Amino acid sequence: MDKIKIIGGNQLNGKIYISGAKNAALPLICSSLLTEDKVILKNVPQLSDITFLNSLLENLGLKVIEEDTLLESHTTKKYTYQADDIKELVAPYDFVRKMRASYYVLGPLLSRFRHVELSLPGGCAIGARPIDIHLSSLEQMGAEIEIKNGYVIANARDGLHGAHVIFHKASVGATCNILMAATLAKGITKIENAAKEPEIANLIDLLNSMGARIEGKNTSILTIEGVEKLHGATSTVVADRIEAGSYAIAAAITHGKIELINANAEHLQQPLRVLERMGIEVIEKPHSIIINGIDKHIIGEDIYTDYYPGFPTDLQAQFMALMTIADGASLVTESIWENRFMHVPELCRMGANINIHGHASAIVRGVKKLSGAPVMATDLRASFALVLAGLAAEGETIVNRVYHLDRGYEKLEEKLKGVGANITRIKETD
Numbered sequence: 001m002d003k004i005k006i007i008g009g010n011q012l013n014g015k016i017y018i019s020g021a022k023n024a025a026l027p028l029i030c031s032s033l034l035t036e037d038k039v040i041l042k043n044v045p046q047l048s049d050i051t052f053l054n055s056l057l058e059n060l061g062l063k064v065i066e067e068d069t070l071l072e073s074h075t076t077k078k079y080t081y082q083a084d085d086i087k088e089l090v091a092p093y094d095f096v097r098k099m100r101a102s103y104y105v106l107g108p109l110l111s112r113f114r115h116v117e118l119s120l121p122g123g124c125a126i127g128a129r130p131i132d133i134h135l136s137s138l139e140q141m142g143a144e145i146e147i148k149n150g151y152v153i154a155n156a157r158d159g160l161h162g163a164h165v166i167f168h169k170a171s172v173g174a175t176c177n178i179l180m181a182a183t184l185a186k187g188i189t190k191i192e193n194a195a196k197e198p199e200i201a202n203l204i205d206l207l208n209s210m211g212a213r214i215e216g217k218n219t220s221i222l223t224i225e226g227v228e229k230l231h232g233a234t235s236t237v238v239a240d241r242i243e244a245g246s247y248a249i250a251a252a253i254t255h256g257k258i259e260l261i262n263a264n265a266e267h268l269q270q271p272l273r274v275l276e277r278m279g280i281e282v283i284e285k286p287h288s289i290i291i292n293g294i295d296k297h298i299i300g301e302d303i304y305t306d307y308y309p310g311f312p313t314d315l316q317a318q319f320m321a322l323m324t325i326a327d328g329a330s331l332v333t334e335s336i337w338e339n340r341f342m343h344v345p346e347l348c349r350m351g352a353n354i355n356i357h358g359h360a361s362a363i364v365r366g367v368k369k370l371s372g373a374p375v376m377a378t379d380l381r382a383s384f385a386l387v388l389a390g391l392a393a394e395g396e397t398i399v400n401r402v403y404h405l406d407r408g409y410e411k412l413e414e415k416l417k418g419v420g421a422n423i424t425r426i427k428e429t430d
Helices: 022-034 048-060 100-113 132-140 172-183 198-209 241-253 265-277 313-323 344-349 380-392 403-408 412-418
Strands: 003-007 013-017 038-044 063-071 074-082 115-119 144-148 151-155 164-166 188-192 213-215 221-225 233-236 257-261 281-285 288-292 329-333 353-357 361-365 374-376 396-400 422-426
Touching: 003 380, 013 412, 022 038, 022 048, 022 074, 022 100, 022 172, 022 198, 038 063, 048 063, 048 100, 048 403, 100 115, 100 132, 100 151, 100 172, 132 144, 132 151, 132 164, 132 172, 172 188, 172 198, 172 221, 198 213, 198 233, 241 257, 241 265, 241 288, 241 313, 241 380, 265 281, 265 288, 265 313, 313 329, 313 344, 313 361, 313 380, 344 353, 344 374, 344 380, 374 380, 380 396, 380 403, 380 412, 412 422
Parallel strands: 013 257, 038 233, 164 188, 374 396
Antiparallel strands: 003 396, 003 422, 038 074, 063 074, 115 151, 144 151, 188 221, 213 221, 257 288, 281 288, 329 361, 353 361
16 A cells, blocks of 8 residues: 655645545536436546546446546646446445445436445445435435345335435435435425535536526525436536645644635635634635744644534544644544544654543643654545644654545645645555
8 A cells, every 4th residue: 555755844835726625526426327418527636536436437337538627727627427328227336335425326326217226335434424314315205225235225116206304414425415316306305404515505506507496505404396307517616625624734734834726715714713713824815715824823722523614524633633733732522423533543653642532522732743653544534634743743754544545635745745845655566
């Protein structure tokens, strides 16, 4: 497996282009299954999760065309998807085990073709993330679902119909899946306690441009009036707010100054306010964010993860890395996923002072310096937290299992090198 070597201590300065959001791109791609026409997506990030999903869709019979294109003077990827000759309605284990978000094929295939078989998904090991909300909601819409031999087997022989669906938690995945399924269902579907993330708004905009009738964008109540057929459309993947927040911390933890090009400050209000309270200067511009940590005294600050627009759980680990060198103590409370403190022992190997209390909270007491060490990445966001710690630490840090990073951070080494980091990927064959 590849490793990343970091020699810490460099102040990071410059500009970083923020890529399209993985968590927006995945459901946008799967929405192409809802029509036989072409769906064109711009600003698609080059990540292993995208590659795996494209492979799965091609296995089903979907046509995928990749092109380079310019967006804001940056070369990005444009994909054309066309599902006019779907030959397979089974998403097999060999594909699905590589990425959890394969479940996004469930709603579209069931709604359009009335049958789908999906291997139970894999993904990051950050606690139980069952798809029971997806399945129970589809059952309310008329699906017959059986779990057999590790597969979800779903049928809707008479098609899906509208239903009043109330989620017991604001699940992003379930919101996207039921949204897509409801677009071709008969009648009206109402989703209560829907997730409100910007990535969902991105999906709603695309679906409506394809001819869907969805109301309630950016609210917790969505109403979908089913239509007989959807048509092709073009969409741009929204900027990745988690990537932007991660690089914002890179500027802060190295006492540098980075402008995050293409970042949307509106989607990062809670993390940006936390950075300001920790002593970092934040300048919000129409199409970028400037993070200035030069000569700034960093102080501890508490965070509590919550559903959007609350503090994102996907930035918890990265902020904890910053807290390890802050003056004073910080309390981190994780309310979304269990087992999301697996980065703590690795940070402690580098000299951090962190104590976990129960399963949901950790106290971080800042230290004067971190020391480079070999560490092991456990999930996507924890991996970046270790990179951040390595950037701030004295000496050499080796981050193992960086395939996690490749799932969610496009051109990570290139972007960090561009602002002054001493970072190198060590290939498995080296």
